[in-house]
Amino acid sequence: xxxxxxxxxxxxxxxxxxxxxxxxxxxxxxxxxxxxxxxxxxxxxxxxxxxxxxxxxxxxxxxxxxxxxxxxxxxxxxxxxxxxxxxxxxxxxxxxxxxxxxxxxxxxxxxxxxxxxxxxxxxxxxxxxxxxxxxxxxxxxxxxxxxxxxxxxxxxxxxxxxxxxxxxxxxxxxxxxxxxxxxxxxxxxxxxxxxxxxxxxxxxxxxxxxxxxxxxxxxxxxxxxxxxxxxxxxxxxxxxxxxxxxxxxxxxxxxxxxxxxxxxxxxxxxxxxxxxxxxxxxxxxxxxxxxxxxxxxxxxxxxxxxxxxxxxxxxxxxxxx
Amino acid sequence: xxxxxxxxxxxxxxxxxxxxxxxxxxxxxxxxxxxxxxxxxxxxxxxxxxxxxxxxxxxxxxxxxxxxxxxxxxxxxxxxxxxxxxxxxxxxxxxxxxxxxxxxxxxxxxxxxxxxxxxxxxxxxxxxxxxxxxxxxxxxxxxxxxxxxxxxxxxxxxxxxxxxxxxxxxxxxxxxxxxxxxxxxxxxxxxxxxxxxxxxxxxxxxxxxxxxxxxxxxxxxxxxxxxxxxxxxxxxxxxxxxxxxxxxxxxxxxxxxxxxxxxxxxxxxxxxxxxxxxxxxxxxxxxxxxxxxxxxxxxxxxxxxxxxxxxxxxxxxxxxxxxxxxxxxxxxxxxxxxxxxxxxxxxxxxxxxxxxxxxxxxxxxxx
Numbered sequence: 001x002x003x004x005x006x007x008x009x010x011x012x013x014x015x016x017x018x019x020x021x022x023x024x025x026x027x028x029x030x031x032x033x034x035x036x037x038x039x040x041x042x043x044x045x046x047x048x049x050x051x052x053x054x055x056x057x058x059x060x061x062x063x064x065x066x067x068x069x070x071x072x073x074x075x076x077x078x079x080x081x082x083x084x085x086x087x088x089x090x091x092x093x094x095x096x097x098x099x100x101x102x103x104x105x106x107x108x109x110x111x112x113x114x115x116x117x118x119x120x121x122x123x124x125x126x127x128x129x130x131x132x133x134x135x136x137x138x139x140x141x142x143x144x145x146x147x148x149x150x151x152x153x154x155x156x157x158x159x160x161x162x163x164x165x166x167x168x169x170x171x172x173x174x175x176x177x178x179x180x181x182x183x184x185x186x187x188x189x190x191x192x193x194x195x196x197x198x199x200x201x202x203x204x205x206x207x208x209x210x211x212x213x214x215x216x217x218x219x220x221x222x223x224x225x226x227x228x229x230x231x232x233x234x235x236x237x238x239x240x241x242x243x244x245x246x247x248x249x250x251x252x253x254x255x256x257x258x259x260x261x262x263x264x265x266x267x268x269x270x271x272x273x274x275x276x277x278x279x280x281x282x283x284x285x286x287x288x289x290x291x292x293x294x295x296x297x298x299x300x301x302x303x304x305x306x307x308x309x310x311x312x313x314x315x316x317x318x319x320x321x
Numbered sequence: 322x323x324x325x326x327x328x329x330x331x332x333x334x335x336x337x338x339x340x341x342x343x344x345x346x347x348x349x350x351x352x353x354x355x356x357x358x359x360x361x362x363x364x365x366x367x368x369x370x371x372x373x374x375x376x377x378x379x380x381x382x383x384x385x386x387x388x389x390x391x392x393x394x395x396x397x398x399x400x401x402x403x404x405x406x407x408x409x410x411x412x413x414x415x416x417x418x419x420x421x422x423x424x425x426x427x428x429x430x431x432x433x434x435x436x437x438x439x440x441x442x443x444x445x446x447x448x449x450x451x452x453x454x455x456x457x458x459x460x461x462x463x464x465x466x467x468x469x470x471x472x473x474x475x476x477x478x479x480x481x482x483x484x485x486x487x488x489x490x491x492x493x494x495x496x497x498x499x500x501x502x503x504x505x506x507x508x509x510x511x512x513x514x515x516x517x518x519x520x521x522x523x524x525x526x527x528x529x530x531x532x533x534x535x536x537x538x539x540x541x542x543x544x545x546x547x548x549x550x551x552x553x554x555x556x557x558x559x560x561x562x563x564x565x566x567x568x569x570x571x572x573x574x575x576x577x578x579x580x581x582x583x584x585x586x587x588x589x590x591x592x593x594x595x596x597x598x599x600x601x602x603x604x605x606x607x608x609x610x611x612x613x614x615x616x617x618x619x620x621x622x623x624x625x626x627x628x629x630x631x632x633x634x635x636x637x638x639x640x641x642x643x644x645x646x647x648x649x650x651x652x653x654x655x656x657x658x659x660x661x662x663x664x665x666x667x668x669x670x671x672x673x674x675x676x677x678x679x680x681x682x683x684x685x686x687x688x
Contacts, residue, residue, distance in 0.1 A: 073687040075650070076349045077374050084687070097679050100658050165515055182458060182515015184665060267458055271514050271661045286346035287367070287649035290684070 063302065070295035077289070090296035101297075104274040107188055111195070111275070112256035119196035120252045123203025128233060130204070131211045145205050147198040152261030159194040160266070184272025191262050191273060199255060203248055210244030211237070246315060253308045257301065276301045322594075322602035329596070330589035352376040358581035359590055361410075364397040364572040365645030366484070368407050371576070372400030378577035381405045383588050387595045389616035393639050397572055408591045409574040410600055411610040413537040414632050415465050415642070416553035416568070423450075423528055424552075431554045433565075435473075435501075438557045442508035445531040452508040454530035456521035457664060460657030463513070464643035465534055465569060467660065470498045472567040473559040477638035480567075484646040486685035490678040496670065501559070503667045514661055536571070537629055538609045548608075551625055555632060567638040571645055572613060648684060655680045 036044070070090055074083045094101055130140055147155060162169045163180035171177060180190040214237055222232040238245070260277035263269045269278025276297060283294030327334035337357055344351070348362075352371065362368060371377045384395065384405040398407035423429075427448055432438040442452035457463040471480045475494045482488045483495065510521060510530060522542035524530045533539060540551055558565040575594055581587040593599060600612030605621065611629045612619075619627060633639065644652040659677050663670060 075687070077353065077376070089683075093680075093683055097676075097683060099662065099676050165512060166520070179512040179515040182512055184514070187515075268460070270460060270658055271458075271665070283650075283654055286653070287348060288653045289349050290650045290654060292687075293654075 066295045067299050067302070069291055070299045071292070072295075073292040075289045076291045086292070090293050091300075093293065094296050094300065100270075100274045100279055103272075104269075104276045104279050107273070107275055108257060108259070110188065111192065111259050112253065114192050114196065115199055115252050115256045116249075119199040120203050120248060122196075123200040124207045124248070126200065126204045127207035127211055130208060141205070141208070144201045146201065148201045148205070150198075152198075153265050155194060155198060156262055156265035159190075159262075163190055181266055182271070187266075187272045191266065195259065195262055199252070202255075203251070206248055206251065207241075207244065210241050214240060246312065250308070250312050254305070257305050257308075322599050322606075325602055326590060326593040326596075326599045329598070330586070330593040332583070332586040332590055334590060352578075356578040358578055358583055358587040359575050359594075360578070361573065362407070362576045363641070363645055364407050364409065364574065365641035366647055367645060367649055368398075368576065369400050370648070372402070372404070372406045376579055377406050378579050378581060378584070378587075379404045379406060380408060380577050380588065380591055383408065383591045383595065386592060389597060389614035390595070391615065391634075393636070394572070394613055397639065397641065398574070407572075407574050407576055408595050409572045409613045410594065411574075411603060411607075412570045412572040412613055412633065412639075413610045414553075414568055414570045414629050414636075415469065415534065415536045416555050416632065417532050417534050417557075418525065418539050418551060418553045419532045420525065420528065420550050421552045422550050423531065429531075432557045434557050435559045439505070439508070442505075442531075446508070450528075451510045451524065451530040452532065453505070453510065454521040454525050454533035455509040455513040456516040456518045457513045457661060458515055458517045460653075460661060461644055462518045462521075462535065463660050463664065464652075464656070465536070466502065467498065468569050468640060468643050469534065469556045470502055470559070471495070472638070472640065473556065473563060473565065474498050474501060476563050477567040477640065480640060481646065484640075484643065486647070486651075486681060490674050490681060495674060499663065499667070499670045499674070503670070506667060513664060536569075536609075537611075537625070540609045540625065548623065548625070553625070553628065553632075566636050567640065568632065568636050569642045570633050570636065570639045571642045572639075573610070574613075651681060651684045655684065 069083075071085055071087055072083045073086045073090070126144060130137055134140065150158075160168070160181075165171060165177065165179045165182065168180070170180065178186060181187050218236055218240065219232060222236045227235065258277060259275055260269075260281070263273040263275055263278050264281065267273060269275055269282065280294050280298045280301065282288065283290040283297060323334050323336055351360075353376070368377075381404045384398070387408075390409065394409050395405065398405045398409060400406050419429075424431075427445075427450075429441055429444070430437075432441050445452040455463075455466075468480065471483065474497055479488060479494060483490070489495075510516070510524070513521075518535060518539075519542055521530070521533060522535065522539045525533045525539070526543050526547065534556065537553075540548055543551055555565050555568060575591060577584075577587050577591060595614070597612065597614045597617040600614055600617050601621075604610060604612050604617075604626075608623060608626065611617075611622070611626050611633065615634070619630060622630070640646055643656065647656075655677060659673050663673050
């Protein structure tokens with residue numbers, strides 16, 4: 001196959017307009033297809049079919065099944081014939097007859113706000129700082145990224161050592177007796193500190209990768225025009241990083257809606273740490289087995305996520321045209 | 322224990338060990354898949370629920386030949402249709418635990434009524450102890466306090482009916498339980514929602530707390546040399562008409578699969594497991610439980626276990642603990658958050674009870 005030269009993100013192509021990908025005028029497509037042998041086609045088909053089957057079977061079908069089951073009141077026992085269909089009753093119950101629901105929504109929103117307004121900008125800021133030729137740059141990157149590499153259960157344990165009300169580091173150093181995990185007015189914020197610690201590292205790495213791909217000639221041009229560092233970043237680099245910015249935004253939203261592991265490890269998502277994902281797990285997994293009710297909660301989570309995904313897709317599609 | 326029981330039954334037993342929590346959480350899938358012929362579980366509502374749904378096997382014929390098990394045990398092993406499905410092995414009582422040395426040193430007396438308990442608590446506070454250790458981070462330990470208060474104030478039958486969904490949570494009787502509990506809250510350890518039962522038990526062990534209402538497994542938090550110092554008394558009487566002989570004593574035991582691969586062998590194994598020898602084998606390895614059979618050899622029991630046996634034997638009414646006496650979806654998705662919400666703000670009792678009742682209606686009305 002001929003090697004199409006790719007141009008770095010953001011740099012102007014010969015035609016002068018910045019774009020995601022720039023191609024030289026290529027040869028007509030049809031002749032490229034004719035170069036694929038039958039083995040190639042077979043391999044391609046398998047390589048596409050297997051992941052597609054997995055995604056459809058393990059993601060799409062269960063998701064659709066969840067939405068369907070949310071209209072039932074099934075407890076997971078007995079065959080499909082034992083399912084009672086009850087329409088929107090589960091949704092009614094979720095909204096009016098389930099005290100943990102409202103706090104869960106509030107907490108998810110707070111989680112999103114904190115990630116979006118604090119953790120993500122902090123990650124971006126760290127990335128910008130690390131984008132220069134610092135001496136210990138690799139060390140900084142590794143140390144910021146370390147929390148991302150650790151499993152969330154391990155993170156829960158580490159922060160437990162810090163937050164424990166009797167034996168933890170924080171209370172012993174500050175001399176306070178705050179019940180960080182047990183007091184519902186503080187525990188969400190305590191958990192958010194732990195979650196942001198991890199999220200910041202993640203965003204930092206994504207953004208750093210994007211920054212490294214920005215054409216240095218842009219920065220030189222801005223410098224020559226006499227722009228300060230700050231101005232150079234906000235007026236030149238930031239707009240050009242648009243695709244990475246969108247990715248960061250989507251990742252932030254998804255991680256906020258998906259937030260689960262930390263609160264589950266701490267106290268199964270109760271007493272001030274309610275999150276929708278924890279509520280779903282509480283209802284569906286285990287002996288409780290309120291499959292219909294839990295599916296309704298999961299569907300609500302899906303709908304909220306869909307809103308953001310739709311916005312993202314609309315933005316991306318619009319860019320491609 | 323299983324090896325010996327297998328030998329006694331003349332069957333070859335293959336043991337399949339699964340982590341406790343995993344097993345409990347996956348029980349629905351397990352039973353509908355390929356369950357082992359015989360498996361461990363507990364007595365209570367859930368067992369009866371499985372029986373109703375046809376997921377476990379009838380072992381009434383094994384029960385015909387079982388001796389040494391009280392009527393209370395047989396009732397606890399019976400399904401809603403009057404047939405037996407469960408073979409008990411061990412149980413343990415819930416009671417108020419304390420350290421003998423602390424009581425002796427400070428000159429405390431074991432309280433027989435609630436007023437005496439409150440006086441004792443006030444005295445303990447003056448002496449710098451937390452009167453009643455308390456932990457509810459996991460959500461279920463506080464059920465013990467609710468259960469015993471309900472049984473003392475409203476009687477065993479009302480408690481069971483409430484668990485079965487036949488009584489309303491908005492009933493003034495239930496409110497009385499919470500009001501009584503609220504009166505005792507100043508004696509309870511603060512910050513319970515951030516404390517696990519292990520930590521509360523440790524505060525009893527460290528002589529920071531005076532008493533702790535928990536199951537006999539509280540002993541697991543005491544080092545071996547201090548086990549002899551542990552003692553208990555049944556929760557004091559509140560209403561003299563009702564007395565103090567009801568208690569929570571969850572029973573662990575065995576069930577048989579609906580379609581075991583070797584039904585005759587399974588039944589023989591269950592018969593062997595119902596014998597005192599099997600229970601003794603098990604109790605040797607876990608000194609925080611007691612064998613259920615009255616024929617079990619208690620010579621190797623610690624003083625605490627012997628007391629436990631007496632307590633359970635004299636109990637006229639045995640409950641299985643809230644999360645085993647009622648529907649598990651009700652107990653875990655409704656009761657845990659509600660009790661935690663009440664502990665946070667006891668003044669909201671009316672709205673909390675109203676919410677419990679309305680959620681209970683939807684859950685119990687479903688299949």
